Amino acid sequence: MFESLSQRLSATVNRLRGRGRLTEENIREALREVRIALLEADVALPVVQALIQRVKVRAVGQDVMKSLSPGQALVKVVSDELTAVMGTSNSELNLAATPPAVVLMAGLQGAGKTTTVAKLARLLTERKKKKVMVVSCDVYRPAAIEQLRTLAEQVGVKFFPSAAGQDPVQIARDAVAAARREVVDVLLVDTAGRLHVDEAMMAEIKALHAAITPVETLFVVDSMTGQDAAITAKAFADALPLTGVVLTKTDGDARGGAALSVRYVTGRPIKFLGAGEKTDALEPFHPDRLAQRILGMGDVLSLVEEVERKVDQEKAQKLAQKVMKGKRFDLEDMRDQLEQMNNMGGLAGLMDKLPGVSGLPDSVKSKVNDGEIKRMVAIIGSMTPKERRHPNLLNGSRRARVARGSGTQPADVNRLLKQYMQMEKMMSKLSRGGGKGLLRQMSGALKGMGGMGGMGGLPPR
Template sequence: MFESLSQRLSTTVNRLRGRGRLTEENIREALREVRIALLEADVALPVVQALIQRIKVRAVGQDVVKSLSPGQALVKVVSDELTVVMGTANTELNLAQQPPAVVLMAGLQGAGKTTTVAKLARLLTERKKKKVMVVSCDVYRPAAIEQLRTLAEQVGVKFFPSEAGQDPVAIARAAVAAARREVVDVLIVDTAGRLHVDEAMMAEIKALHAAIMPIETLFVVDSMTGQDAANTAKAFNEALPLTGVILTKTDGDARGGAALSVRYVTGKPIKFLGAGEKSDALEPFHPDRLAQRILGMGDVLSLVEEVERKVDQDKAQKLAQKVMKGKRFDMNDMKDQLEQMGNMGGLAGLMDKLPGMSGLPDSVKSKVNDGEMNKMIAIINSMTKKERRHPDLLNGSRRARVARGSGTQPADVNRLLKQYMQMEKMMSKLSKGGTKGLMRQMRGAMKGMGGMGGLPPMR
């Protein structure tokens, strides 16, 4: 998200470097660029106007804080105001009621409601330790009920059965009764969508809401629809007492206008962002962190949380002990590291959260793709157990065999082995406690990942 917006804002900030004071003239020039960037990002016009006015009032004539350049001072102002527009802080689900806490999901067809139901169910189960049941009241879309049944099995939550010929309100009431009998903490109700907002759809979901009185009514919207996302959310908010919004498909949205518009237009908080098809691809929405990512400052807090949640701590501990004992880092260890990186969203996902990445040239960013990482794993899988433990055995003929087995070229195998040797040297330095040498090796390893995009050298 926000690639073009981040690049333009970074360029604007760089122009202000070296000036001792933010004057009305250079602020006006900078804000013109910010306004264009926001409009190109498909942010709703009223939001752009309000945001620019707020930034201007705060920034004009502001003395630059000691040790900060004017560009950095403007970044602070813009970051603060972006955060305010998007909602200041994360708003968690309100589940504080006698079980079951009912969550009603609303939205247009194609927004990703059903998959989001499964993602939310998994999140509540794993992170909040809730006992969750899901039910589908979509009696119109072919296979909608079966889709939710399959997803419920995949994420390990209870599924309340329903059929296409049933009345949606009857289904919902029966599900609430079943959830109460089975002492379920949270019941998530999936509803039917339409291709557009219509009276029949609104009447049905109003009836559902009145029948089950959910504690949370969440509007699921495709972020790639830009300003339309905010307008549709507004229409639903006028018909239903929405408590929050979930933005889906944010991984395919390079502009990000919906995230900046929805809260302002509806007055309802964005509670979650969905990115990708996997069932764990749903994250709580933190406006302050997203504002930092927009401005190229990364999102280190989310990265740390993701590492804690998704990295196999046992494997990490074993590798650390192995290295500190002076044992050799082998191909099995390298494969583990690559797979752990994949679990955290791959290289592209990690780069999005690292500070300064928005300033990288497009030629570098385009090379950072998880296809290369998957290729490396395939090459390692084509090696014998003995070759993984002892990569020195990989002579020319063995490398050719590994390349054929993995569907790659011998040059790919050679590149992987070169990167392995750099990592192995780095681990060796670590075991000897040579921090300076370790940093040099890390820099060399990063440079050597040319096949995977060539991340920028550490400084």
Template sequence: MFESLSQRLSSTVQRLRGRGRLTEENIQESLREVRIALLEADVALPVVQALVDRVKMRAVGQEVLKSLTPGQALVKVVSDELTAVMGQTNEALDLAAQPPAVVLMAGLQGAGKTTTVAKLARLLGERQKKKVMVVSCDVYRPAAIAQLQTLAEQVGVAFFPSEAGQDPVDIARNAVAAAKRELVDVLIVDTAGRLHVDEKMMEEIQRLHAALNPIETLFTVDAMTGQDAANTAKAFADALPLTGVVLTKTDGDARGGAALSVRHITGKPIKFLGAGEKTDALEPFHPDRVAQRILGMGDVLSLVEEVERKVDHEKAQNLAKKVMKGKRFDLVDMRDQLEQMMNMGGLAGLMDKMPGMGQLPEAVKQKANDGEVKRMIAIINSMTQKERRHPDLLKGSRKARVARGSGTQPADVNRLLKQYMQMSKMMSKFGKGGGKGLMRQMRGAMKGMRGGMPPMR
């Protein structure tokens, strides 16, 4: 998400390097580039105009501090204004109600609403330790009811059954009664979607809202529809007292126009971002962190939180003990590391959150793809247990067999083994000298570089 916008804004900032001060003349061209970049990202025109005007008002004539170049000063101003447009801080769900706290989900058909219900149920269960129940009031699509039941089983939450032909309001009331009996903390209600906003749809969801009086009413919208997402959200906000918006399919949206437009147009906060089909692919929306990602500054806080949640700490500790005792790092260990990386969103997901990654050449970014990681895991899986523990056994005929089993070429197996050897040497030096040994190794590598490490800008 935001790849194209991030690239354009980064190149704009580069042009201001070496200037002593931001003036109306040298910032005019930069603001023009910012405006074009935002429009190309499908940000709504009123949002673009408001954002550019505020950036200009704050940036022109601003003194450049000793630690800031004009380019960095502009980045700070743009970052602040992007954050303001998207809502300053994350607005969490307000679940402070007599249980069950009812969350009503609205949205058009195909926006990923039912999947989002399951993702939200999992998030509330795992991170907030809530007992969650889900129910489908989409009586027009029996497949939607069956889909939610399957997803509820996958994420381990209670499912209240419903059938096509029932009245949606009756289903919802019965679900609330059941949630009270079973001492459920949160009841999430899925509703029917349509291909477009229509009167019948609005009447039905208004009846549901009146009957349930939910503490949260969330609108689920496809981020790939750009500023249309904001316009559709506004239509729902006019008909319903929405409390927030969930942007889905953000992994397929390279522009990011919806994220920048929704808050300004609807006045409602974006509460979550959904990316991908997996049930753990839902994250709270932090405007300040997203602004940093847009400007190529990474999102270290989200990365740390993700590591804390998704890394298998027991495996990590066992590997650390193994290395410190001088035991050999093998291909089973390497596979564990690769799988942990994939659990955290793969290479692309990690790079998106790491500072400075936006400055990498496009050719380098394209090489860092998850397909290569999956190929490496497949190669290791095609080996015998003995070969994984003792990679020295992998000679010509064995390599050919592993390549056939993984659908790769012997050259791919050789490349994997070369990468394994590099990792193994690094782990070995770390084990011999602890942290000091690794630092010595890094200093030695840096001395070999002409001119040493480049200065941080």
């Protein structure tokens, strides 16, 4: 998300960053570029006008013109105002209610409501340790009920059965009663969608809302609809007391106009971003982190949280101990590392959160291919356990066999082994001298990177 906008804004702020002094003319020229970039990203016009005006007032005032580094000060102003437009800080679900806390999901057909219900159920179960039940009140699409039943089994939450022909309001009431009996913490209620906003749908969801009085009413909207997402969200916000918005399909949205428009147009916070079909592809929305990503500063905090959550800590600890004891890093270890990277969204998912990546040429970014990771895993999987533990056994005939077994070419196997040798060499260097050797390697790496912004590397031991 935000690829085109990030490229345009990063280029603009980079031109200003090196300026010793900014003038009103410099700022006016930069803001013209920012305005065009926002409009091209399909941000709603009132949002663009408000954002540009706020940045201009602060930029021409004390915040930037009299700063010792005006270019950097302007970047901070733009970052602050982008954050303010999107809601300042993360807005968590308010589940402080007598169980069950009922969450009602609303939205148009095709926005991804049912999938989002499953994703939210998994997030609440795994990260908040809540006991969750889900129910579908979409009696017009029997497939939607079956879909939710299947997803509930996948994520390991309770499913309250319903069927076509039943009254949606009665289904919801029965589900609340069942959730209370079974001492469930959170009940997620999926509702029927329509191809467009209509009176019948609004009347039905209003009746549902009145019957179960949810603590949260979330509007699920497809981010790829751009400005239309904000307009639809406004229509629902006028009809229902929405408490927040979930933006779906953000992985397919290169512009990001919806994320920048919805909060401003509706006055309701964006609470979650959905990116992908997998049930773990739902993340809390952090406006400050997203503003940094838009400006090419990356999102290291989210990356660290993702590593802590998705990396198998036991395997990581075993590998660290193995390396520190001087044991050889083998192809089994390499496969584990590649699979863990895949679990975190692959290289593309990681790059999106790294600082400076938005400024890389498209020719470089296009080479980041998650298919390569899968191919490498397949190649290692075609080897025997003995070959994975002792890569030196892989002579020409064995490499040809591995290539045939993995559906690749011998050149692909050779390339993998070359990458493995580089990793093995690095690991063996880290193991020399135990902890001190590791510290020396880290110190050298930091010095080679210019001390990481003046950190000056690690102290000598």
